[in-house]
Amino acid sequence: MAALRTLQPLARQAPRLASTARAPMVARRFLNTDTAPVLYSAHAKVVGARTGHVEGDDLVIDLTMAKALGGPGDAGKTNPEELFAAGYGACFQSAMNAAAMSMKIQMPEKKEDSIVETTVHFVGDMKKLDMGIRVDMKVKVRGLEKSQLEKVVEKAQEVCPYSRATRGNITTNIEVEQL
Template structure:
């Protein structure tokens, strides 16, 4: 289900210069970073890269979704962390990405943690956006 323009609560705007070997900045000036390809992809690795930025956004969004699910389930996720690992590599179409989401949830058992992660994956807007396009594993 897509949202209508009138339903949008917030819009982030970022502009890139020179693609993977340049600069990315938001229109409000809160983010302004040098981007470079990682050394593994022939870059100098001096700046951040799009995969790191995606991992940062996805992990923050997923942690928020985990909180929504935990409140519904009355589960204690205090002290929890979510890590997103975003890999890039060659595929049949050129390049593609793969994601692994892992979480440390100290106050619940393993089965509950797995259930919370699966439910958060259904709620998270990033997960919804990439579903069917990118392989995501939960750990």
């Protein structure tokens, strides 16, 4: 009986140890978002949910329900998934530029030589109100060796605020391609 009590703490840790053994080790930065200084704040007011209107400091957007979700998919309007895809892609590309600079890797000067295509998939079951998102990202860069590009993308995943916010919460698949 005493031997069982001795082994119980190890048995409780086994699933946690097994899961960490399989997961790749990613350097973790510890930023206390409650106390860190605010660098910038963005504000948006939404009226009317997915078929409404959004206003922000420098933003005016009309929303529509995507056709795939049973809505009209009105031309000239957007939806939360497109907005998230745009924000994540832009943030990730900025993180790539910053990561490359910190690694003394020269990113291309022409904007069209560095492209991030982000697809946000709305997944789940609407009837059960059990929905989520999954992200597929294609990173295409001209002028870098594939190994350099992979290092830049790996570092960008560590520093991009969107990547950090979604890590462990949603699946993000990143495909790297040389242009």
